[in-house]
Amino acid sequence: MGKPSVGWSTFQKRWLLMLIVIFSVSTAIVFVIRAASDSCDRHYEDSGGRIHVPSASQIGSIANPLNFMKSRLVLLVSHELSLSGGPLLLMELAFLLRSVGAQIVWITIQRPIETEEVVYSLEHKMLDRGVQVFPARSQEALDTALKADLVVLNTAVSGKWLDAVLKEDVTRVLPKVLWWIHEMRGHYFKMEYVKHLPFVAGAMIDSHTTAEYWKNRTRERLGIKMPETYVVHLGNSKELMEVAEDNVAKRILREHVRESLRVRNEDLLFAAINSVSRGKGQDLFLRSFYESMQLIQEKKVQVPSLHAVIVGSDMNAQTKFERELRNFVIEKKIQDRVHFVNKTLTVAPYLAAIDVLVQNSQARGECFGRITIEAMAFQLPVLGTAAGGTTEIVVNGSTGLLHLAGKEGVTPLAMNIVKLATHVERRLTMGKKGYGRVKEMFMEQHMAHRIASVLKKVLQKAEGRSHF
Structure with a gap:
C-alpha cells in the first residue's frame, strides 16, 4: 500500500475527531464501572443503553409521538448513576422527554460518599439539557413525587426508595408509577424491593422473555401478581x-x-x-x-x-x-x-x-x-x-x-x-x-412510538381519563 497523501491523512484525522466527539455522547457503551456478574441489567450491556439527544420535535421525518408529554412533570428515580445499562437508558428517556418540553426531575438513590468523576459528568450532562437533579431523600424529591404526573422507577432495586422517602405517602404515588425493569437475576426477587409492584400503574420490560420470567417468578417465589406489563424493545439512535x-x-x-x-x-x-x-x-x-x-x-x-x-x-x-x-x-x-x-x-x-x-x-x-x-x-x-x-x-x-x-x-x-x-x-x-x-x-422512532404508547396508558390510569 502506498503512503497516503497529506490531504487524505488530514481528511481522515478530521473525520475521526468529529466522529469521536459525536459518539462520546450518542453511543456511550454500557460498560459496568465495577466488575459484576449480572447478565442483564448491567449490560451495554447491553445490555443495553446509549445516551443520545433527539431533535426537538421530530423523530426522523415523523412528528414525535411523545409530543403529548409537553409540560408534563416527570420524576425519574434511578438506583445509581453510572455507565451501566439501566441508568443510561433512563437518561435517554429523560432527553427524549425534554426534547418535547416535558419537565424532568432526576434523583439517584445510591450515591458514592465522595463525588466520582463519572457521576459528576453525567449529572452535568443532564443539567445542561434542562433536567433538574435532586437528592433522593430531600424534601424536593418528596414534593416532586406528589406533584408529578408520572414517576418512573428504574430497575427493581429502586423499589426501596418508596418506603424510605415517601413513607405514609406511598399509596398516593403508586397509581402514577411506571416501573421500568431490566433485571433477570434471581437475587433481585426480594419482597423488600418489589412488594409495591402489584399496585403501580404498570411495568415496562425490555423483552418478552424477561417479562414472562418476571411474571412467573413473582407468582411462584413471592406470591404476588405483576401489574399490567408492557414490552418495549429498544432502538438505535439516529446518530x-x-x-x-x-x-x-x-x-x-x-x-x-x-x-x-x-x-x-x-x-x-x-x-x-x-x-x-x-x-x-x-x-x-x-x-x-x-x-x-x-x-x-x-x-x-x-x-x-x-x-x-x-x-x-x-x-x-x-x-x-x-x-x-x-x-x-x-x-x-x-x-x-x-x-x-x-x-x-x-x-x-x-x-x-x-x-x-x-x-x-x-x-x-x-x-x-x-x-x-x-x-x-x-x-x-x-x-x-x-x-x-x-x-x-x-x-x-x-x-x-x-x-x-x-x-x-x-x-x-x-x-x-x-x-x-x-x-x-x-x-x-x-x-x-x-x-x-x-x-x-x-430504530429510534420505533422505540419512541412504543414508549409513547405505554406512557399514554399509564397517564390514563393515573388521571382516570379515557383519552388525550
Whole structure:
C-alpha cells in the first residue's frame, strides 16, 4: 500500500475527531464501572443503553409521538448513576422527554460518599439539557413525587426508595408509577424491593422473555401478581445509524482501529463488546475461539487469520476473572490472536472494525442487548446465545447463528465461528439481513412510538381519563 497523501491523512484525522466527539455522547457503551456478574441489567450491556439527544420535535421525518408529554412533570428515580445499562437508558428517556418540553426531575438513590468523576459528568450532562437533579431523600424529591404526573422507577432495586422517602405517602404515588425493569437475576426477587409492584400503574420490560420470567417468578417465589406489563424493545439512535450507513466513515474507523490493534485489513475479527464479567461469557468465547482455530487447522481450511477482540476490559482493576482470561490466552499461546480493549465510551469504531459480533451472555442471557442491534446496523452477523432478548433480535440462520449458553455452547460456537470464517457470502448476507431487520423494527422512532404508547396508558390510569 502506498503512503497516503497529506490531504487524505488530514481528511481522515478530521473525520475521526468529529466522529469521536459525536459518539462520546450518542453511543456511550454500557460498560459496568465495577466488575459484576449480572447478565442483564448491567449490560451495554447491553445490555443495553446509549445516551443520545433527539431533535426537538421530530423523530426522523415523523412528528414525535411523545409530543403529548409537553409540560408534563416527570420524576425519574434511578438506583445509581453510572455507565451501566439501566441508568443510561433512563437518561435517554429523560432527553427524549425534554426534547418535547416535558419537565424532568432526576434523583439517584445510591450515591458514592465522595463525588466520582463519572457521576459528576453525567449529572452535568443532564443539567445542561434542562433536567433538574435532586437528592433522593430531600424534601424536593418528596414534593416532586406528589406533584408529578408520572414517576418512573428504574430497575427493581429502586423499589426501596418508596418506603424510605415517601413513607405514609406511598399509596398516593403508586397509581402514577411506571416501573421500568431490566433485571433477570434471581437475587433481585426480594419482597423488600418489589412488594409495591402489584399496585403501580404498570411495568415496562425490555423483552418478552424477561417479562414472562418476571411474571412467573413473582407468582411462584413471592406470591404476588405483576401489574399490567408492557414490552418495549429498544432502538438505535439516529446518530449511530448515520455512521453505520456512511461507508467513508466506516472505512476510516476500520483502518484506524485495526492499525491500533495491529491486524491487517483482510484478517477476520470476532468481537465480544460487553463489560468483562463471567455473566457475559468472555471466558467461554475464548475457549470457542481457540477450538475454532484447532478445527481450522485439523481440516486444513484456507481462511484469513482469525482474531478475537474483547472490548470492555478494565486494565486498572485487573479482576480475578480478567486475569483468568489473560492467563488462558498465555497458556494457549494465542497472544497474537487475542486483543483486550479497555472499556470505552465509543463503540462505533469497533463495530466498524470487526467482522462478527459475539453476544455470549450466559445463564438467562440479556434482557435485550442493545449492542446486538447496533452491530446489526453495521451489517454485522451475530453469534449469540439462545437465551433472553437475543432470541427476539437475532433470527437464527438468517441474521446470525445461535448457540446454547454454558459449556454446552462452547463447541457449537466454535463451529459457528468456522462457518462464518469459511463462507464469506453467508457472512455478508447475514449482515445485510440484520441491517434490514434493524430498519424494520429497531430504530429510534420505533422505540419512541412504543414508549409513547405505554406512557399514554399509564397517564390514563393515573388521571382516570379515557383519552388525550
